[in-house]
Amino acid sequence: MTIVIFVGSLLGAMALGLPIAFALIVSGLALMAFMGMLDPQIVVQSMWDGANSFPLLAVPFFMLAGEFMNAGGMSRRIIAMAMAWVGHLRGGLGFVAVFAAILMASLSGSAVADTAALASILLPMMRQAGYDIHRSGGLIAAGGIIAPVIPPSIGMILYGVAGQVSITKLFLAGIVPGIMMGVALLITWWWLARREILTTPPKVPLRERLRLTADAFWAMLLPVVIIGGLKTGVFTPTEAAVVAAVYAMFVGLVIYRELRIADLYGLMLSAAKTTAVVMFLVAAAGISAWLITASNIPAQLADLLAPVMDNRLLLMLALMVIVLIVGTALDFAPTILLMVPVLMPIIKQAGIDPVYFGVLFIMNNAIGLITPPVGTVLNVVCGVGRMSMSNLMKGVGPFLLAQTAVLFLLVLFPELVMAPLAWFTAR
Amino acid sequence: MWNGTLFFRILDGILVVCIAAMLVMVFGNVVLRAVFNSGIDVSEELPRFLFVWMTFIGAVIGFREGAHFGVDALVRLLPRAGKKVCWAINQVIMLVCCAVIVQGTLLQHDLNATNHAPVTGLSMIWVFGVTYLTGGVIGLMCIVNLVRLALGKVGDDELIQVEEEGMGEVDPNRLKGPGPLASPNTLKETAP
């Protein structure tokens, strides 16, 4: 019954067009009223506790790093470098998009920001070169969602804090699965583009390639610093984030000189606002998390899942399908914040590694960004590429299938996540 | 919408001060630890408190700018009158939520006032009291909205109040600079 009250009030409030943060407060109040303990103190206490977290400071810092990267010319240089190396192949701009997406994923924590950068630079070029623009948009959308899987990742930070899982381990565990997503896109693109006649830019001479690579060197150093710092344990994730932000600012101001001091105010304000919207959601989700626990909803769900609780594979499959379905309609951060308090007790009870589950859960949520009806990344590509949602949905189809295939491959073979993680955390 | 431009400019400024101070303190601590093998005690606590402020002040700005995430798919299907009714209901619900937030903060006021942060010794009401502002200002904006609706001064574009997912986060114009390629001859595309 509590599940029905909770889900019903949440969906009802959301259907009215209420911001999700307020819908979460409403569902919290509904649960409290049902349990006969309507108490404003629990509301504010949970909200404060949600925001009062040092590990979550990584969120604004990675947002800031993303702002500085895009405004300071890092993103553009990475795309230019990818262009120089693979742009001349058949369907080359598609390969450029995927390589650039993987590289940018290792710099930025947000799928939306990465997709916007990729789409605004590459889509006009792909259109001009006569590529199927909807398929190209689909590829860029599917490439953009690699960002939350490869570290840094805002989603993993939220998951790690909500589920009390090591963010460092989540970050390191995401590297190989993220690259696998990229490889799946490359194969799919190659398959689709193999018979098409497309215009391609001429092969770039080696000297020019090296020059563009050198130009992108400062941008490429950032993932080395972040991953290296985490692997050797020099940084905690929050420190890695602050180093990334300061580094991106330094490169933009001093080395690439595309950033001016006067720009900083606007970029900081933008990062702070974006963070605040996410964090207000985190705070509001704190209320429902509190009540989900106090009303024993995880136990009720565990009862529902009882037939598959003993079989880890079936349980994982069931959970991944549930998350996939929720992800079609709910945005990235709300899905994480809502589902972690419900699923985490079940994961632990079933003996599934929370880091392994976290990587798949985040990947699944990332896929939700390109599934209709609510697909944030699809909206970005529609907006930047000026195309209709229905056309883009057709274009993204094959890539969506490829990413989902990777997800279920990881469900079947957990070693694909765990073995690289063991290597990364080995001394 | 309630027009307090200067007020919101000031909130913007507070947000920037918060994030800049967080950046300086946390980065400062990384440097101190790496270079001098030491650190400052306040560098865990103070940034965390500024972060709480940033969250709850930013939520007010986000509300004014309609930046909070939501699902507008169903509301969009409604006729104009239906949209208006939904919008009014939303304002009332959010007003109630804000009242709950303010009342909760009030009930916990003394408990926070007597609770002091371990390192800075700061009374926690200075940290958590920020929800008075969040609940108060958003609630006020809801009331103003309802009055405006009654006076027929709410435009159609306002009736969808949530972020059309993702679009507000990116401004393609911010990705400035020339195309991705430095030399113009590689930009020109030729047939194979």
Add this chain to the structure above:
Amino acid sequence: QTAERTMRLSAAVAQDHPFAAGVSALTACAAEKSGGKMKIQSFWNAALGSDMQAVQLVRGGSLDMVVASTSPLASLVPAMGVFDLPFLFENETEADRILDGAVGQQLSEKLQGVGLVNLAYWENGFRNLTNSRRPIQKWEDLGGTKIRVMQNPVFMDTFSTLGANAVPMAFSELFTALETRAVDGQENPYANIETGKFYEAQKYLSVTNHAYTPAVILYSKKIWDGLSSAERDVLQSCAAVARTEERRVNREQSEKSLARLKDLGMQVNELSAEERKRMLQKVAPVYEKHAATIGAETMTLLQSELGQLRKANP
């Protein structure tokens, strides 16, 4: 007169912590003595909030009970910080006598003042030091090591004074930090060292017993004032029964954990009485620095009580 009543209890630790043994004993006892009318519903893993959040809810009357370590309570009642002082107690008997005696009584009164009824003192027990560098035989061995401590001024000062670099860090990041050698060591009771699998990343375990962390089982004064005297009696007597059980289980598990840690290959060394004394002398400035915050009243009472105890059992 006893009414039907379900009380919510919050704990930030996992359900395999000795607190759970105490809570079971308390629950069973309360049910028995009230004829099944008083029920306790417990929530673990900080599901209802961190220690501090739960304490604030208890103060406000939104939650009935919380079991929490004394350390975070120092932000409400500075005198509670007295137990964070290093090398305060030499053994468990001393700790029990002090907590169940006049000092414990005095602190419970102070807790009343902030809306918290302390039903009994339980324990986390003695904290010990692990690290990946070398056995800690004397304070000099700590020189230059990075030791993770709780975000607590007394602990940070203690380890800095002993020559280590005190690094405050979230518990959830600790294992990775030890594994990647971002920090060299940490300090916790044996049970946490075992359940946190720190033995996988730490070779040396030094039996420093450098701090004894009590716990308190707190009842909301707001709700307490509305209870009948029969109900209060049940809760108080049962909390005392549960105290005995919790301490017994904690001490038994602690011994077992130590044995298992040895089996798992940790190199364990004891601290000689002499070196312990030298450490205590070394941390004298920590006592001086924090005595004012803790308050003369508590410090004086504690020292006279401890003095008497030690005179009686030299």
